[in-house]
Amino acid sequence: MTAPLALAPAMADALSRWLEVEAATRDRSNHTVTAYRGDLLAFLAFLGAHHGQPATPKSLGDLRQTDMRAFAAAERARGLGARSLARRQSAVRSFLRWISDREGHDLSAALSTRSPKYTRSLPRPLTPDQARDTLDMVAVQHDTPWVAARDTAVMTLLWGCGLRISEALNLDGADWPFRDSLTITGKGGRQRHVPVLPVARDAVADYLRQCPWRLAPDQPLFRGVRGGRLSPGAVEGTMQKVRASLGLPPTATPHALRHSFATHLLAAGGDLRTIQELLGHASLSTTQVYTGVDDAHLMAVYHSAHPRG
Template sequence: MSLISPAAASALSLWLDHQRALKGAAQNTLTAYQSDVADFLAFITEHKGERQGLAALARITVTDMRSWMAATRAQGVAARSLARKLSAVKVFYRWLAEREGFEPTAVLSVRAPKFQKKLPRPLAEDSARALIDTLEFQTQTPWVAARDVAVVTLLWGCGLRISEALGLTGVDAPLPASLRIVGKGGKERVVPVVPIARDAVDDYLRMCPYSLEPDRPLFRGVRGGALSPGAIQKAIASARLQLGLPASATPHAMRHSFATHLLDAGGDLRAIQELLGHASLSTTQAYTAVDTSRLMEVYNRAHPKA
């Protein structure tokens, strides 16, 4: 941050505190925000030839913004990553403009570069079942096999993120009829636990050689510490190779599959949004690879005037 003026550095720090305390931003989000905005402020310093105080930052022009975007792309940054950086800068500028009383139109009016959004690729239902079944044979240690099956069953059966599944502790066992999950940004949701997931976790707990402690992770690594996401990713990668499934068959694909299979079975899109913990329905739409005709079907069935 040596290229950034003390006033700008202080403003960035205050903004991050604001995002953490009032917006509930996750630590990963805050880390990305800090890096993206700091890089932008450093560029402006070099571009202008001097450190930029808050008054100078209020005078940033559309041309300045385009110069930053061009320089960032020239460094090999992909359009998707640049769009994320621009989003962070805009969020910072909205806050700064309100705090300092200036008009941020020059920053907010800049359009993000276009890029092809990659839609998630859920597994077919029979492939998801086969993947879970095949996990049992990826290790010669029975309790480890039961553990991997339990974790992946939670991803598919309850729509948990892998971090949420691995964040469960001994106090959550035996699994109740529903789990209270704290997801991204501290957003809380209640997730029903299907019997197959509860049974899989029970099987693992009966076989696990480590004692169940309320404040320790529910899922353990082979040495007794917290299970890492990499161990589950490795087990799934091995299973998908045996089944001839594509590289897109990942732990997160099981969460995608949960949503898609619920929708295919007649589930309500809004209810699925709540189960996944999405703030935006458009995110849920992408997860489930919903096309316009399917959305209209849901609309026509649910709208009171339909």
Template sequence: MSRWLDHLRAVDGVAENTLTAYQRDLAGFLAFLTGHFGESLGQRPLERLTISDMRAWMAHERGRGVAARSLARELSAVKNFAGWMAERDGFDATAILAARAPKYRRKLPRPLAEDAAKAVLETVELQSEEPWIAARDVAVVTLLYGCGLRISEALGLEADCLPLGESLRIRGKGGKERIVPVLPAAREAVSRYVALSPWPAEAGTPLFRGKRGGRLNARLVTRVMERSRMQLGLPASATPHALRHSFATHLLAAGGDLRAIQELLGHASLSTTQAYTAVDAERLMEVYEMAHPRMG
């Protein structure tokens, strides 16, 4: 297992959080098989696995309350491990790879309406009496909405990126890099924050800092969003991550190309980005239902 995880880390650039989840998922699968076969596991018991054995494991997982989405992730980890063993040892992984993941309904992203997103940007500035902290929070949320960044990506920026140009190199999940365009509003927001900040923007230091000068904690940005959405009467789904959803949805509504949006978001798979087309269609139907003249 450790060699497989090392392979994922070194060759595929899988993020540490994903590796931890994969390790837990595979350990659970192997523990089930030990009880299922009544013997300690080596390669031989794995080789004689059948579709029935895989179904027995999935039934066991559902029986202990594992949701369909989580089980699909567990199966993905098991299949990845089996595929790696097949390439490395000539292991016959047919039964494992043929197992079908349970169907589940993907949760749709919950973006803000365009006017609500703009209102959030304006309201965030009112949450702190310290001018530099208010400017900092505005700069962060402007990058989330204006560039489609994850909160971890925005807070992971170093002062080396200054002064911001027309594009920004982002290191995303699994260490994958992408280039995102930076709108003038985002450049201005960051410049204002840097000018007001009491901390020097030196190379190798965090761009966004907390009160004591350390790297800004994501929880503080979440709290600012909470206060802002309560003042605006927005739902609990109006989180920092919802600004990234809003970036994608509003681009798509304006005629943006799905492939281009995929690259801007840093999604490994186009199917992840396609969730925004469902959001767009859902909103279109809501407008249709409200506006279409009903036949009496």
């Protein structure tokens, strides 16, 4: 296998500047910026091998549709799925639009290449009974009482407050005791205030009473068995055992509890716009996907909220 050509200094500088622009002006999360860097490095490595020399900002002006199609074919041959390829091509097009403005290129032909179609899998929430059964099973899943209490507290925050698993596990001792609401920093650095139900506060308090590690402001709220910050993998492992015990489908993941929070709120008469704010979604359409709301309901929310509705 031929080693990839080194990135030209001018291209490395351009890529770095574009990623800075994406992070600063488009509110991209660190995870997204890292993914974009990987997407562009894959594309630029392909161009270097395809043309026999490292790509430069100037040479990108010669890109054609055939280059883009060859890149897509190479990625598919490497086993990249349609969804991942579509995301990768989207990142590449964003970079190319930026570089064409900066360098004065006409890349309309290359940018017109279509991404592969794929079926978006919709999240599947648990029913209220399934969610309650899940929490009950988590409470008896581990032989060590404080670990069982810890996992119950985490799962309760996911279902009761709609937190992402990373948001729950990033809580520190300084966040305790919980007040009526938590200030959560989510994707893209967006902050939101999430009401804390008494049942969630009580679950965390029960865990802390049993936890063998001293609570400190600069230390994790949720600890692993060795005292470090609890990992998402440990929570997912617990959920896997619960699925097996209750006969739940593979879609019953910790993240599904967050989906369930949104769906159950909506079913109880919650407002879609408020649920959007509680989840920390930048777009109402994302909340629509989470909750399975149909277009008619979405338009009803739009018309009720719009000043000219």
